[in-house]
Amino acid sequence: xxxxxxxxxxxxxxxxxxxxxxxxxxxxxxxxxxxxxxxxxxxxxxxxxxxxxxxxxxxxxxxxxxxxxxxxxxxxxxxxxxxxxxxxxxxxxxxxxxxxxxxxxxxxxxxxxxxxxxxxxxxxxxxxxxxxxxxxxxxxxxxxxxxxxxxxxxxxxxxxxxxxxxxxxxxxxxxxxxxxxxxxxxxxxxxxxxxxxxxxxxxxxxxxxxxxxxxxxxxxxxxxxxxxxxxxxxxxxxxxxxxxxxxxxxxxxxxxxxxxxxxxxxxxxxxxxxxxxxxxxxxxxxxxxxxxxxxxxxxxxxxxxxxxxxxxxxxxxxxxxx
Amino acid sequence: xxxxxxxxxxxxxxxxxxxxxxxxxxxxxxxxxxxxxxxxxxxxxxxxxxxxxxxxxxxxxxxxxxxxxxxxxxxxxxxxxxxxxxxxxxxxxxxxxxxxxxxxxxxxxxxxxxxxxxxxxxxxxxxxxxxxxxxxxxxxxxxxxxxxxxxxxxxxxxxxxxxxxxxxxxxxxxxxxxxxxxxxxxxxxxxxxxxxxxxxxxxxxxxxxxxxxxxxxxxxxxxxxxxxxxxxxxxxxxxxxxxxxxxxxxxxxxxxxxxxxxxxxxxxxxxxxxxxxxxxxxxxxxxxxxxxxxxxxxxxxxxxxxxxxxxxxxxxxxxxxxxxxxxxxxxxxxxxxxxxxxxxxxxxxxxxxxxxxxxxxxxxxxxxxxxxxxxxxxxxxxxxxxxxxxxxxxxxxxxxxxxxxxxxxxxxxxxxxxxxxxxxxxxxxxxxxxxxxxxxxxxxxxxxxxxxxxxxxxxxxxxxxxxxxxxxxxxxxxxxxxxxxxxxxxxxxxxxxxxxxxxxxxxxxxxxxxxxxxxxxxxxxxxxxxxxxxxxxxxxxxxxxxxxxxxxxxxxxxxxxxxxxxxxxxxx
Numbered sequence: 001x002x003x004x005x006x007x008x009x010x011x012x013x014x015x016x017x018x019x020x021x022x023x024x025x026x027x028x029x030x031x032x033x034x035x036x037x038x039x040x041x042x043x044x045x046x047x048x049x050x051x052x053x054x055x056x057x058x059x060x061x062x063x064x065x066x067x068x069x070x071x072x073x074x075x076x077x078x079x080x081x082x083x084x085x086x087x088x089x090x091x092x093x094x095x096x097x098x099x100x101x102x103x104x105x106x107x108x109x110x111x112x113x114x115x116x117x118x119x120x121x122x123x124x125x126x127x128x129x130x131x132x133x134x135x136x137x138x139x140x141x142x143x144x145x146x147x148x149x150x151x152x153x154x155x156x157x158x159x160x161x162x163x164x165x166x167x168x169x170x171x172x173x174x175x176x177x178x179x180x181x182x183x184x185x186x187x188x189x190x191x192x193x194x195x196x197x198x199x200x201x202x203x204x205x206x207x208x209x210x211x212x213x214x215x216x217x218x219x220x221x222x223x224x225x226x227x228x229x230x231x232x233x234x235x236x237x238x239x240x241x242x243x244x245x246x247x248x249x250x251x252x253x254x255x256x257x258x259x260x261x262x263x264x265x266x267x268x269x270x271x272x273x274x275x276x277x278x279x280x281x282x283x284x285x286x287x288x289x290x291x292x293x294x295x296x297x298x299x300x301x302x303x304x305x306x307x308x309x310x311x312x313x314x315x316x317x318x319x320x321x322x
Numbered sequence: 323x324x325x326x327x328x329x330x331x332x333x334x335x336x337x338x339x340x341x342x343x344x345x346x347x348x349x350x351x352x353x354x355x356x357x358x359x360x361x362x363x364x365x366x367x368x369x370x371x372x373x374x375x376x377x378x379x380x381x382x383x384x385x386x387x388x389x390x391x392x393x394x395x396x397x398x399x400x401x402x403x404x405x406x407x408x409x410x411x412x413x414x415x416x417x418x419x420x421x422x423x424x425x426x427x428x429x430x431x432x433x434x435x436x437x438x439x440x441x442x443x444x445x446x447x448x449x450x451x452x453x454x455x456x457x458x459x460x461x462x463x464x465x466x467x468x469x470x471x472x473x474x475x476x477x478x479x480x481x482x483x484x485x486x487x488x489x490x491x492x493x494x495x496x497x498x499x500x501x502x503x504x505x506x507x508x509x510x511x512x513x514x515x516x517x518x519x520x521x522x523x524x525x526x527x528x529x530x531x532x533x534x535x536x537x538x539x540x541x542x543x544x545x546x547x548x549x550x551x552x553x554x555x556x557x558x559x560x561x562x563x564x565x566x567x568x569x570x571x572x573x574x575x576x577x578x579x580x581x582x583x584x585x586x587x588x589x590x591x592x593x594x595x596x597x598x599x600x601x602x603x604x605x606x607x608x609x610x611x612x613x614x615x616x617x618x619x620x621x622x623x624x625x626x627x628x629x630x631x632x633x634x635x636x637x638x639x640x641x642x643x644x645x646x647x648x649x650x651x652x653x654x655x656x657x658x659x660x661x662x663x664x665x666x667x668x669x670x671x672x673x674x675x676x677x678x679x680x681x682x683x684x685x686x687x688x689x690x691x692x693x694x695x696x697x698x699x700x701x702x703x704x705x706x707x708x709x710x711x712x713x714x715x716x717x718x719x720x721x722x723x724x725x726x727x728x729x730x731x732x733x734x735x736x737x738x739x740x741x742x743x744x745x746x747x748x749x750x751x752x753x754x755x756x757x758x759x760x761x762x763x764x765x766x767x768x769x770x771x772x773x774x775x776x777x778x779x780x781x782x783x784x785x786x787x788x789x790x791x792x793x794x795x796x797x798x799x800x801x802x803x804x805x806x807x808x809x810x811x812x813x814x815x816x817x818x819x820x821x822x823x824x825x826x827x828x829x830x831x832x833x834x835x836x837x838x839x840x841x842x843x844x845x846x847x848x849x850x851x852x853x854x855x856x857x858x859x860x861x862x863x864x865x866x867x868x869x870x871x872x873x874x875x876x877x878x879x880x881x882x883x884x885x886x887x888x889x890x891x892x893x894x
Contacts, residue, residue, distance in 0.1 A: 017777045025706075032706045033777075040697040047664060047693050051686060054671040058607070059678070066608040066675040066861065077616050080665040081658055088654035088700070095704030096647055102709060103643050151480040152573055154638060154713060158779030161710040165639045167574060168479060169567025172640045185788065189713040189781045191473050193480060194400050197784035 022159030022184055022205070023176040025102040029161040032094050039087055102162055105175040109141035116166040116188070117149035119195035129220035130238045134186055134203045136178055137212035143175040154190035157203055165190055181207040223309050232317025235310055244299070247321055254299060255292055261319045266293045277315050284311055344746060344843040359444035360846060364451050365430030366744070369737075371458065372426050373813065375417035376730075380806055382410035387768075387802040390795045393786045400785040404471040405486065407783060409461075411474035412491065416498050417458055419729045420587060423594035424540070425454065425505050427736045428533050430744055432509060434837040434844055435527055437518040437853040442511040450504035453497055460494030463487070473783060475584070476551075478565035478576040482558055489558055492551040499548040502590075506540030509533055518836070521855035524618070527835045528611060531618045532597025535625040539586045539593075543629070547583035550576070574639055581632035589628040591725055593621055595732020596663055599688050602735050603667045605833040606682035607674030610859040613666040620659030627656045637708045646705060653703040660696050664689060679831065680754030684735035687762045688728055695723030698773065716776025719769045727765050734761065734812065741816060742830045746843035747823030753815045760808025767801025827872025834863050838873070 017037075021027055058066075112134070113124040123144075124130045136142045146155060148168040155174060156163040164174040188199035206212040218224075222231045236242055236257075244253035265279070266272045268291045273279055282289060284306065287299035306314070345362045355363055386406055389396050398406070429447065433440050441447050464470050464487040472481040472488060481488050513534050517526065553564050554576070563569030565576040604611040611617065633641065633649030667689060676682065698720045701707045711717060742748055771794040776782075780791050787795070829838035835858035840849050856863065864873040 017774065019779050029706050029710055032704060033701065033710075036700050036704060036707065040700060043661075044693050044697055047668065048690055050668050051671070051689055054668065054674070055676060055678075055686065058671060058674045058676050060608075060675045064675060067673040068862070069609070069612075069673050071610045071859075072613045072615065076669070077613050077662070077666075081616075081662055084661045085658055088657055088703075091700060091704050092651055092654050095706045095708075096650065098706030099646070099650075099709065100643070102706065151483065152477060156713075156781065158710070163638050163709050163712060167567075167640050169571075169573065170640060185779065187779075187781055191404075191477070191480070191783040193471070193484070194404065196404075197400070197781075197786045200788075 018161075019158050019184075020180070021161075022157070022180050022182070023161065023178055025098065025176065026159070026161045026179075028098045028101065032091075032098055035094065036091055039091070043084075102176075105143045105173055106141040109143040109175060110137070111143050111145060112136075114144045114146040114155065114166065115149060116146065116153035116155065116199075118151065118193055119188070119199040121155075121186070121199070121201050125216055125220070127216065127220055128238075129216060130234075131219060133201050135206065135212060135215055135219075136203065137206050137209040138178050138181050140209060141175060141177050143173060146172050146174065151192050152190050153188045153192050153199065155186065156189040157184060157186045159184040160203075163189055178203075178205040181205045223313065228313045228316035229320045231310075231313035232315070232320075235306070235314050236317055239302070239306070241314075251295075254295055257318050257321045259322060261321070265290075267291055268293055277312075280315050280318060281311050284314065343845060344841065345846050346746065346843050348846045357448070359440070359448055361433050361441050361444065361447060362430050362744075362844065364447050365426055365428075367451055368421060368426040368429060368454065371455065372418055372422050375413055375458065376809075377813075379410050379413035379418055380809060382406050382413070384802055384806050386410060387799040389785070390787075391799050393789055393792065401471065403785045404783075405469035408470045408473050409465060412470065412495075413461060414726070415474055415587075415591075416495060417461065419591045419725055419733075420498075420502060421454060421505075422591075422729065422733045423598060423736055424509070424533060424536050424590070425450075425501075427598070427733065427740065428509065428594065429505070431736075431740055431837055432512065432530065432533060433516070434743070434840060434848050435530060435835055436512065436516055436521070437836040437839075437849055437855060438512065438516040439847045439849070441508050442515060443508050446504050447508055450501045450508070453501035453504065457494045457496075457498035457501060460490055460497060464491040464494065475580060476554060476576075477580075478554065478557070478571075478573045479567060481554060482566050489555050492555050496548050496551045499544045499551075502540045503544050506537035506544075509537040510541070513537075518852045518855045524615065525855060525857060526618075527858040528600035528614065528617050528621075529594075529597035531621050532593045532600070535621040536590050536593045539590050539625050539628060543583045543586040543590075546579060547587075550579040550583065553579070574636070574641065577636055577639055578632070581635045582629075585632040585635065586625075586628040588721075588724070589624055591729040592732075593624060595688070595729045595736075596621065598732045598736040598739070599667060599685050600663075601833070601835070602681050602685040602739050603670050603689075604859050605739070605831050605861070606679055606685065607671045607676045608832055608861045609670050609672075609674040610857075610861065611666070612669040612672075613662075614859070616662050617666050620662045623659040624656060627652065627659070631656060634703060634708070637705060638712050650703055650705045650708075654700075657696065657700060657703070660692075664693060664696070677831075678755070679738070680749070680751055680758055681735050681739035681831070683755055683758040684731055684738060684761075687758065688731045688735060690762075691723055691727035691731060691765065694770075695720060695728050698723065711776055713782055714776035715772040715780045715782055718782045719772035719776060722769045722772075727769065731761070731765075734758070737816065739831070740837070741819070742826030743837060743842050743844070745816075745820050745823070746826050747819045748826050748830065749815050749819035749823055753811065757808050757812035757815055760804055760811065764801050764804030764806075764808050768798050768805055769801070771795075771797045771801075827870050829864060829873040830871075832861060832864050832866065832873040834858055834860050838864070839875075 018030055021030060111126065115122040120132055122130050122132060123134045146166040148166040150168060153166040154163060155166055160176045162174055162176050164172050166172060182205055184203045186201050186203045188196060206215060222234060246252050246256040247258055249256045249258040260275055263275050264272055265275050285301060285303045287301055288297050291297045345360055358364060385397060389398055389403055467487040467490055469486050470488065470491045471484055471486045513530060556562055557564050557566060561569055563571045565571040565573055567573055600611055600617055631649060631653045633645055634653045637646050701711060702717065702720060738754060775791055775794050780787055826842040828841050836853050836855060839853050863876055865876055867874045
């Protein structure tokens, strides 16, 4: 719901109270805010004005006693109960309708999955690319489907005037339609521990859908943009290796990658081999063929999911874990 | 020295007894304090405990604000910062504001105001003080045993996973809860059974109505906090799966449980302060309170509505839209009784004879600060604006205006208003008012900039922040320094008065309620014989007496013998 309430200090641009309006709901949130602000300012001036007036006019003077006045007046008391009630009903109503707009994701929108964890954001685009910054096209409905890996976080983009908690154990949604190209801060608003205040990243709004698609294509062409070790690290994190293979030497479901490359591996069938590029490639594509002693045969195959170039990058990454 | 009235004095027919023995000096030695059953001594011990906690929490606040002078490190790292804001919040909430007015001031004043000898259950009263001490000791233990970094709200699953002393602190909260419940129960029974002849419900001073409403919340809501705390302890210790999503629990359930107590608790903090202000404004304006019944009813209305609005803390938590809408609508209902009170206080001042005593200055500061605190609540009750403002500095500013600015300023008003009664000494009004001005200016300088920070995009509980917010943070920190110094000055003025202050008359301000009829400080059992209660706001029933240096009942003024009837239950 849009109210045509002027913001005396700014309009659309960053003002005294708000950062600049970056989404379609921002204008209605701001106008609800200014409606309440003007009502409150009126009552505040009334209350403090009367108080100061009485303080001056009825201050104690020697020999002058307080005047006896009526001790209650039903009409007066009812009027200052009913008028504020009516005003709060208006406030409730405009806040409620704007809220419904911002909490009802449009039927068809561009969908991005979000995973929040201590203390970073992972935005997963429809083509599978994962980025720690949020990129979106201007003028298009975007819906975030959010999950948390650990504790409660909350995704807030002040310029968009929208916020939603990210709760472990359930999905929450947040949607917006950006109105202006540019870069805006995105932060975690729910206290989540040591680096809560550093869980801040950017929303980059691209001018057109074409610009956005081009960015996504370039960004997700990983082998062109990154060194093999960086690309390997990306796969390590985004394809789930990280769940079972640590980098610190502590075995989880699978052996740690620390100092793995070039070492001898003993298998459950009694054989052994040196962990070289061919061994790692075989373990990724046919994980059940050689099971390291002391571990269960639970790794899924990545055949058809990773190209040889991807696997080379992973090998380079494992090799770098000295 | 005020004149001591003895039997040779022609005006010795005062019912006010000037005597050398009072509750402070009637018995000596530490045992006479630690095992006392006198509500006034128990109240004094609470007041000392609350004051120490206030300065401990205040030192944390000053350190936090110092850290925020710059986005980079000033004094401490993020871990220390997170522990400090948690302890600041937990100490100020559980050890200062919740027991401040009801347990400390209420304990001292409630029975005297009722014309009673003591509370209904004096032993239970002493017991609840020791429970409070015990609970406070657990908090101190938590500080020593690795701190606490969950925020005072203990939100799961963070509070399940953090390595800090969550269990110790929760046990402290649990014990403090019992203290609070016992105090509430004691007050309810006292008010029901020990009102003196002539004091009907609607002749009861409004401070007692406020304490009564507060006590209702204390005994109905606090058990929920206790159980929630225990569930969290069990969850941490045995991994049952109540709140932990990895075990099939629901973290949002914790928030429902927590706020089901903690929202009503906000009214435990503010209602007694409102009661204080009703007394202070009436007495120091020398006017009958305006709209007595509306103020009394509004206290009860706030207590009842306070139970129905907890979900407004959870508009962005993932609860359903329908629930959010219902909670938003009910939340507005709380604002109406609050507005009624403010207008009633203003009208009470109309055509009064306002004396700017320190207590009155705090009363006026309360109206100013509470208006801002209450009105900014409207932005947070409104759904669309709350989504943007939730968990930002706007919320920090709002609840400090209500909890610190209003509840604590109410406590300060209460302390100054009843200080002559409590200590038997007059404090220095000049320095008292300077401290009040400092508190008022320091407070507003600290917290007003935070509204702007919040709307502009500064989240709460941030150790570091975007550089554009630094200017406002510096302002806020300067305000905090002023506020801290002024609070210390206030404490200094009061403590000085105990040693060097003028002896206080029974009724220095001209109040008409019963506590002003006994001597200052009151004798051990408050009254020789049960006083006759009339309308507590007929200020004409007392007049200033030069000789006494305070107010005396009209019938005791020699020349006014004929106006005896005006004192008691005359309707105005």
